[in-house]
Amino acid sequence: MIGIGVIGYGYFGPNIARCVAEASGTTLKAIADPSPAAQSRAATRHPGVTIDDNWQRMLADPEIDAIAIATPTRLHYEIALAALMAGKHVLVEKPITPTSREAARLVAEAAKRRLTLMVDHTFxxxxxxxxxxxxxxxxxxxxxxxxxxxxxxxxxxxxxxxxxxxxxxxxxxxxxxxxxxxxxxxxxxxxxxxxxxxxxxxxxxxxxxxxxxxxxxxxxxxxxxxxxxxxxxxxxxxxxxxxxxxxxxxxxxxxxxxxxxxxxxxxxxxxxxxxxxxxxxxxxxxxEALVTEIEHFARCITNGETPLTSGESGLRVVRxxxxxxxxxxxxxxxxxxxxxxxx
Amino acid sequence: MIGIGVIGYGYFGPNIARCVAEASGTTLKAIADPSPAAQSRAATRHPGVTIDDNWQRMLADPEIDAIAIATPTRLHYEIALAALMAGKHVLVEKPITPTSREAARLVAEAAKRRLTLMVDHTFxxxxxxxxxxxxxxxxxxxxxxxxxxxxxxxxxxxxxxxxxxxxxxxxxxxxxxxxxxxxxxxxxxxxxxxxxxxxxxxxxxxxxxxxxxxxxxxxxxxxxxxxxxxxxxxxxxxxxxxxxxxxxxxxxxxxxxxxxxxxxxxxxxxxxxxxxxxxxxxxxxxxEALVTEIEHFARCITNGETPLTSGESGLRVVRxxxxxxxxxxxxxxxxxxxxxxxx
Amino acid sequence: MIGIGVIGYGYFGPNIARCVAEASGTTLKAIADPSPAAQSRAATRHPGVTIDDNWQRMLADPEIDAIAIATPTRLHYEIALAALMAGKHVLVEKPITPTSREAARLVAEAAKRRLTLMVDHTFxxxxxxxxxxxxxxxxxxxxxxxxxxxxxxxxxxxxxxxxxxxxxxxxxxxxxxxxxxxxxxxxxxxxxxxxxxxxxxxxxxxxxxxxxxxxxxxxxxxxxxxxxxxxxxxxxxxxxxxxxxxxxxxxxxxxxxxxxxxxxxxxxxxxxxxxxxxxxxxxxxxxEALVTEIEHFARCITNGETPLTSGESGLRVVRxxxxxxxxxxxxxxxxxxxxxxxx
Amino acid sequence: MIGIGVIGYGYFGPNIARCVAEASGTTLKAIADPSPAAQSRAATRHPGVTIDDNWQRMLADPEIDAIAIATPTRLHYEIALAALMAGKHVLVEKPITPTSREAARLVAEAAKRRLTLMVDHTFxxxxxxxxxxxxxxxxxxxxxxxxxxxxxxxxxxxxxxxxxxxxxxxxxxxxxxxxxxxxxxxxxxxxxxxxxxxxxxxxxxxxxxxxxxxxxxxxxxxxxxxxxxxxxxxxxxxxxxxxxxxxxxxxxxxxxxxxxxxxxxxxxxxxxxxxxxxxxxxxxxxxEALVTEIEHFARCITNGETPLTSGESGLRVVRxxxxxxxxxxxxxxxxxxxxxxxx
Structure with a gap:
């Protein structure tokens, strides 16, 4: 069972959190968002899950194996890099980053650490x-x-x-x-x-x-x-x-x-x-495609498979x-x- | 009543001939096409109309006020120019000519002779x-x-x-x-x-x-x-x-x-x-748009109006x-x- | 080649006449309609075909093997019966007759004389x-x-x-x-x-x-x-x-x-x-279904086959x-x- | 604020419960269903709400002003009658009852007690x-x-x-x-x-x-x-x-x-x-129509208005x-x- 923390609970984060909770093979452990309103919505829908305004704390939680990032695109790089450096697998919303330079850096970091980096190309x-x-x-x-x-x-x-x-x-x-x-x-x-x-x-x-x-x-x-x-x-x-x-x-x-x-x-x-x-x-x-995708993410983490929508594919798309x-x-x-x- | 000769009786010519016959203000006088099969089809559908294999003869006919050209595009220029020089008004299939140089020449010739030059932009x-x-x-x-x-x-x-x-x-x-x-x-x-x-x-x-x-x-x-x-x-x-x-x-x-x-x-x-x-x-x-168009053609000839789809518009489109x-x-x-x- | 006369040139008659002319195996011989306007339209579209205001004359014409009836429904019975009694095969517009009694009479008459009786169930x-x-x-x-x-x-x-x-x-x-x-x-x-x-x-x-x-x-x-x-x-x-x-x-x-x-x-x-x-x-x-149908009619006449839409099917539908x-x-x-x- | 208990949490009950929770003017107080699986689903989605296997207990709860019934049709009558007799307003799934005799009895009971009886004709x-x-x-x-x-x-x-x-x-x-x-x-x-x-x-x-x-x-x-x-x-x-x-x-x-x-x-x-x-x-x-409907139900209870889809309309439909x-x-x-x- 892969423990997952979701960062960002605005437009798309609630879908990710719901599907992480529904998918077999994953558990929703924590949700982080700086907005009090978002935190309150998250708490109502996911009683029992840790709600936080600070995503950094999530990276220190040993029960969390992987991070799903659903923030505005401009924050993807900083959060994904920190998560990889903290040893977490990462699923990030599309586009993976605003620049190919940043995407390439994430791909390299994930490869070096043998972590799963996957981009949410839902279709x-x-x-x-x-x-x-x-x-x-x-x-x-x-x-x-x-x-x-x-x-x-x-x-x-x-x-x-x-x-x-x-x-x-x-x-x-x-x-x-x-x-x-x-x-x-x-x-x-x-x-x-x-x-x-x-x-x-x-x-x-x-x-x-x-x-x-x-x-x-x-x-x-x-x-x-x-x-x-x-x-x-x-x-x-x-x-x-x-x-x-x-x-x-x-x-x-x-x-x-x-x-x-x-x-x-x-x-x-x-x-x-x-x-x-x-x-x-x-x-x-x-x-639901997002459930299929999250189950695939969990399987890739467990078996070391390359995801269909790997960091590399995210990089190619950004180029x-x-x-x-x-x-x-x-x-x-x-x-x-x-x-x-x-x- | 404008007497009209149709040159070309292949793919689109039959439509033009039929609409010239149906439109008020125009009479179908002659159809020319080099193909015997086309001539035979034309004769069956339009008994009483002169059928010819030679379009040049049409230009000499004083009962014919205007020529409608429905030949392959590469022949438009030669026929339209000859028709204008013979003093006939001209309606020509789209595109008016294969090159803008030729289109400009036709526009100039029509202007000089104060003849109506119109292109069949049916839509x-x-x-x-x-x-x-x-x-x-x-x-x-x-x-x-x-x-x-x-x-x-x-x-x-x-x-x-x-x-x-x-x-x-x-x-x-x-x-x-x-x-x-x-x-x-x-x-x-x-x-x-x-x-x-x-x-x-x-x-x-x-x-x-x-x-x-x-x-x-x-x-x-x-x-x-x-x-x-x-x-x-x-x-x-x-x-x-x-x-x-x-x-x-x-x-x-x-x-x-x-x-x-x-x-x-x-x-x-x-x-x-x-x-x-x-x-x-x-x-x-x-x-039917083609009937509307042909009635507009006849009105432009009679009143000296500029057609909605004048030679100039044909030229602009070719450019x-x-x-x-x-x-x-x-x-x-x-x-x-x-x-x-x-x- | 089956010679066909069309009776009635109002709403549907022109389609029948056109398809008789187009179909292989049939020739359009004559068109009858009491309206001078209908006769004039028929003459324009079918030069060379006998146009008449009187359908009875058609029944005496030895070049006419079969009659197609496209009059108002209330006239179907009288005309179809006369045609059968004159030894003509009959194709009649749907519904075959306004009453099943009349339809049964036509079916019996056609059977007795071994003539083809077919109803125009085009679909x-x-x-x-x-x-x-x-x-x-x-x-x-x-x-x-x-x-x-x-x-x-x-x-x-x-x-x-x-x-x-x-x-x-x-x-x-x-x-x-x-x-x-x-x-x-x-x-x-x-x-x-x-x-x-x-x-x-x-x-x-x-x-x-x-x-x-x-x-x-x-x-x-x-x-x-x-x-x-x-x-x-x-x-x-x-x-x-x-x-x-x-x-x-x-x-x-x-x-x-x-x-x-x-x-x-x-x-x-x-x-x-x-x-x-x-x-x-x-x-x-x-x-075009009507062409298929008329070719089927001609084949039934020639080979003595029962039409797919026989008089009997017309009778069943009227019942x-x-x-x-x-x-x-x-x-x-x-x-x-x-x-x-x-x- | 109208406190509402939902009876039946099978096919349609979850929608009713969700909309009661979302609508302004109503609070979801309790859910009853005999199935342990349904109770468990209800508990997950509505933490803080009383979940029960026995609907009779709901009728005794003074915090509950109204009952929404989403059981199989054959149980509507017994439950609705008991609820009305316990002084509760009632919203019942369509059809209101399996027979017009039962529907008439409910209408009479609600009228006598001046309670709101409404049927869920959602459209x-x-x-x-x-x-x-x-x-x-x-x-x-x-x-x-x-x-x-x-x-x-x-x-x-x-x-x-x-x-x-x-x-x-x-x-x-x-x-x-x-x-x-x-x-x-x-x-x-x-x-x-x-x-x-x-x-x-x-x-x-x-x-x-x-x-x-x-x-x-x-x-x-x-x-x-x-x-x-x-x-x-x-x-x-x-x-x-x-x-x-x-x-x-x-x-x-x-x-x-x-x-x-x-x-x-x-x-x-x-x-x-x-x-x-x-x-x-x-x-x-x-x-969402069901939210509009539940807000209308609450307003009818508060103001004594007759619902658009009153018990009488439910009775007419059953007849x-x-x-x-x-x-x-x-x-x-x-x-x-x-x-x-x-x-």
Whole structure:
């Protein structure tokens, strides 16, 4: 049984605390938050758990094996580093840190101390994303062509990060899990339309190794909520619509077929032939992703496995967020990521 | 009554011929197409109309006041120029020509001869786009923030143009009509996934004067057909879903409100306040857009009015298509359009 | 090649004439309608075809093998009988006649003269209904439990028939094709809300042999158009949504499982166990149903086959319409149809 | 502050207990349930609240002003009667009792003792139903024509009641609130398809005073979940789709217009004229209905107001359920409710 302390009990911390309490293999030991109101809410919902305004004390508690960090992003680095140095395993909200330099430092520290460092890329643990990974791995989709995601809604504006760091981070985390290919270049455009607020919409294109392209459309100021991803493959295509209550993943037996090796002469004349087949919606059992994730965290701590959403994946995602931000500031100027690969 | 000859009776020509016959104010006089099969289809559907394999003869016919060109794009320039020089008014399929140089030449020729030159940007004549223009002009939306369009489907691959010239042209034409603001810069990304075929997906961002951004997502290889445009304004937002059989345009009374002139100090602390109000779907009477367009063409010829989709708008759209293609070839490198404005 | 004359060129006649002209195996020879406006429209669209104001002359034409009747329902009997007596095969709009007595007379006359008598139950010839029949016949659905259809829209009011004879006739025809079981009893409710007009909404329940129930909800005064049928079976369930542009038929691998033969004691304690599986949308090639139907009509004439929608099926449907009308007038009082079976 | 004890902590009791704790004006004092597992769950979620296996003890507690009953339906009567006789106000789950005789007895007892007796018809307290009532009361819909509800899903089978008592009860409660008109007659059909289980689908038509008809389609064995109600009026029509996450109520400006008093001669010739106008989706603020309901319960106790969902409304609904069951057993035979009105 892994004893866990939760730091931060604002917007997302209560979910983490509840799931730590529900998951098998973990016990909720303590919650820390500087706000008296947050402490009071925590005490009501989790009688018997230590409530504190000071997270440092948690690090000295020998009953606590691991720390879950749900504070504002700017505090992640300081707390995670202190926790690792105190010998605690760490689960940290996304994005792992505001800079890749800090993320790299945490990854190194965890490796040195052989501690589990995991980032909360929750979508990776949903039944839908697990099913899509399985469809790709078993060849159902064939060679991947593209990933095209629309993740838009009305609100919530964040005051410290722009829409890329708030919403695109989800798709970059999903991509990191689904497609192991390296990103060669990134181009991002976008704008802020509310004076005094960061960018509220952005469009990001990633050029991946092997010719796959990914495109993310994120928007805080859309009249409707859309959470839809299209994945195009040479054999089949997937629509993942997370707003559908039950039929979230649909597989379209649809593709383009043609003679694979036409002569130069023929290429000019051959038109692709379309194939329209059935649509299939695999049943996906319902389980709360955050509970799955916390149980995975506990198992990784116990067995020494590398988490699906390791510190390294958190670092890779932050590097892409940095590159996207850099491109956005230059109206889409493509950022070459080969130096990053070399590093 | 304007006598009209239609050149080209392949994919779109039959629609034009049918609507010329149906519209009030126009008479279908002749159809020309080099293909015997096309001529035979034309003869069956339009008994009494002259059918020819040679379009030049049409230009000499004094009963023909105007020419509608529905040939492959590469032939537009030669035919349109000859028609103008023969004193005929011209309606030409989109895009007006494959290059802006040719488009500019046609515009100049039409101006010199005081002939009507119009491009078939059909969407401009739909009830939906007319209603959206009215909503913008009467202040319903407030200041525009963004235009975000998804225009994707499965097929048809074109063998001579890429997906930008085939699909994005529609949105550029709609934008040209809805938003008179100049485009300052354009960034486009995309890829071709089928060997020997042009780009099948692309993502284009336009930076317009006044801070408006426009984004177009076009894709020939999507598992589902989507035709949806979001328009964000400071007072209200619009969703235009062209796949809806009747409720195509929805107006969301949704926006962000805050003190308009906060001090520097306040800006940092003020969070936008969300306003969630009603949704309203204006009734849009059904009329075929192409008939409306052809009646407008006849009226412009008769009264000397400038068409809503004049040769100049066709030229502007082709300039944006050229800039988007240039950016696409450089993975999103932004193309500065100020020189174009100066010109 | 079967020569066909079309009688009636009002609301539905033009579709029939067009499809007779398009179908392989049939030639459109003549069109008769008393209205000069209808004759003029027919002449424009079908140059070369005999247009007449008098249908009797058609029966004397030896080049005409078969008659298609698209007049108001009240004229079906007189014309169909005359045509049969003149030795013509007959295709007649639904409902075949306003009374079962007349329908039975037509059936007998056609049998006596060995002529093909077919009723235009168009839905039977759609790819969707053909696919559903295949799913039932191959055991995909298992034992059928129920058929539940909602067929509602705004308008068109008919002045001579109520909503049952206008809309429910479609579902009764589909049922007649899908489920050969006899109807044991029928109960119908409904009302007319517009003074001087017939019933504009109705709800009909059919009790079929073997425990299957069918329910039809028809409404001329609904704010939205719905065309959806649920079919429940012991192994799988079907949703047929005719408003979907392409994914019209979905098969849900969903059912209730339990020990088939529990003892009396056990029955009380056993709760059904739910099974939730995948959803599957078979691809259905697009072909206009009316063309398929007319080609089937020609084949039946040539080969002497019994049509899928024979005069007998038209008669069965009219008997159900009569029983439903009778029940509707008595606020749902069930009509026992066993005498009908005995007959 | 009204002290409340909750009896029954199985399927719905936990919701009631949680909302009593959250609502302003009420305090959760005690929970009773015979099951040790339920007691343990209650103790975990509500530390500080008395947990008991015996509900009788609650009636003696002077700190408890009111009892909320969430037991199986068959126990409602005994507990509610005992609570009223002990001087407690009572909120009881729907349906109020299994028979109208028992419901009438509870109503009489509460009246005699001037205690508040309220039934948990939760939908009445939703923002959607409140908005619909407002649209009817302010004349937006005009004269009502019909109410047509589809309330179907897959599971849960109840072992003691059929689908009418489980699902149709919701619509009857909504109708009781929206339309004060008396029900003149009721016809119900349906069937049970699972051996040893009660009816799993049913269709109910109500004939109301003034010509309004209501129809309810309920089904436990449907492949998809639908919760949609159409309300037709002479001026406008409403679609209430409870599966929509935010746009639940849409108002269609759609109707039939014609000269109100045509002569007998004219009636035959006048066809209704259709009016197609805008669609409007009023914004409905989100608040949990059960909290609203419990706050209303507390206010009624304090001020002596009659609840919107009084014991009388619970009794009226049970009378309709009984009549529907009676008709269902006779395959739709209409049940005349005039004697009931006289009573």
């Amino acid at each position: 990776v643990y949903t039944g839908a994303v697990q099913k899509i990974r399985e469809l790709i791995d078993t060849g159902v989709t064939g060679n991947l062509f593209y990933y095209d995601s629309t993740r838009i809604n009305f609100g919530l504006f964040q005051d410290d990060v722009n829409v890329i760091w708030d919403l695109a981070v989800h798709d970059l985390a999903i991509l990191d899990y689904l497609l192991p290919a390296e990103t060669l270049a990134i181009s991002a455009t976008g704008a802020g339309h509310i004076k005094g607020s960061p960018e509220n919409l952005a469009h990001i294109t990633l050029y991946l190794e092997g010719g796959v392209t990914a495109h993310l459309n994120v928007n805080w100021l859309a009249p409707v909520k859309i959470r839809r991803t299209l994945i195009g493959g040479s054999r089949r295509m997937i629509v993942f619509d997370d707003m559908e209550p039950s039929e979230k993943v649909k597989v379209y037996d649809r593709g383009v077929e043609f003679d694979e090796r036409p002569s130069q002469e023929e290429i000019r004349r051959i038109l692709p032939a379309y194939r329209m087949g059935d649509v299939w919606t695999p049943h996906i059992p319902v389980k 892409l967020l940095e590159a996207a931000s850099q491109s956005l500031a230059q109206r889409g100027h493509p950022i070459d990521l080969s130096p990053l690969r070399a590093a | 401009v004549y739909t009830g939906a786009v007319q209603k959206i223009r009215e909503l913008i002009d009467t202040g319903v939306t407030g200041n525009l923030f963004y235009y975000d369009s998804t225009r994707i489907n499965f097929g048809l691959f074109q063998d001579d143009v890429n997906v930008i010239w085939d699909l994005a042209v529609h949105d550029l034409a709609i934008l040209d009509y809805l938003l008179p603001a100049e485009t300052l810069a354009i960034s486009a990304t995309g890829a071709g996934h089928i060997k020997g075929s042009p780009e099948n997906l692309a993502h284009i961002t336009l930076y317009l004067e006044g801070g408006v951004t426009a984004h177009l997502n076009v894709n020939w290889l999507a598992p589902v057909k989507i035709r949806r445009t979001l328009i964000g304004g400071s007072r209200r937002m619009i969703v235009f879903d062209d796949m809806e059989p009747s409720e195509k345009v929805k107006v969301y009374d949704r926006g962000v409100e805050f003190d308009e002139r906060p001090s520097q100090e306040e800006i940092r602390r003020i969070l936008p306040a969300y306003r969630m109000g009603d949704v309203w779907t204006p009734h849009i009477p059904v009329k 944006l298509l050229e800039a988007a293609s240039q950016s696409l070839a450089q993975r999103g490198h932004p193309i500065d359009l100020s020189p174009l404005r100066a010109a | 039977v010839y759609t790819g969707a209904v053909q696919k559903i029949r295949e799913l039932i016949d191959t055991g995909v659905t298992g034992n059928l439990f129920y058929y539940d259809s909602t067929r509602i829209n705004f308008g068109l009011f008919q002045d001579d028939v109520n909503v049952i004879w206008d809309l429910a006739v479609h579902d009764l025809a589909i049922l007649d094709y899908l489920l050969p079981a006899e109807t044991l009893a029928i109960s119908a409710t409904g009302a007319g809300h517009i003074k001087g007009s017939p019933e504009n909404l109705a709800h009909i329940t059919l009790y079929l042999e073997g425990g299957v129930t069918a329910h039809l909800n028809v409404n001329w005064l609904a704010p939205v158009k719905i065309r959806r049928t649920l079919i429940g079976g012991s192994r799988r369930m079907i949703v047929f949504d005719d408003m979907e542009p392409s994914e019209k038929v979905k098969v849900y691998d969903r059912g209730v499982e339990f020990d088939e033969r529990p003892s009396q004691e056990e029955i009380r304690r056993i709760l059904p166990a739910y099974r939730m599986g995948d959803v599957w949308t078979p691809h259905i090639p697009v072909k 159900l319409l009569e029983a439903a009308s009778q029940s509707l007038a008595q606020r749902g009082h069930p009509i026992d149809l066993s005498p009908l079976r005995a007959a | 009445v307290y939703t923002g959607a139903v409140q908005k619909i009532r407002e649209l009817i009361d302010t004349g937006v819909t005009g004269n009502l024509f019909y109410y047509d509800s589809t309330r179907i899903n897959f599971g849960l089978f109840q072992d003691d009641v059929n689908v009418i008592w489980d699902l149709a009860v919701h619509d009857l409660a909504i109708l009781d609130y929206l339309l004060p008109a008396e029900t003149l007659a009721i016809s119900a059909t349906g069937a049970g398809h699972i051996k040893g289980s009660p009816e799993n689908l049913a269709h109910i038509t109500l004939y109301l005073e003034g010509g309004v008809t209501a129809h309810l389609n309920v089904n436990w064995l449907a492949p998809v979940k639908i919760r949609r109600t159409l309300i037709g009026g002479s001026r406008r029509m409403i679609v209430f789709d409870d599966m929509e996450p935010s746009e639940k109520v849409k108002v269609y400006d759609r109707g039939v217009e014609f000269d109100e008093r045509p002569s007998q001669e004219e009636i035959r010739r006048i066809l209704p004229a259709y009016r197609m106008g805008d669609v409007w989706t009023p914004h409905i603020p989100v608040k 309709l359920l009984e009549a529907a069951s009676q008709s269902l057993a006779q395959r739709g035979h209409p049940i005349d409710l005039s004697p009931l009105r006289a009573a």
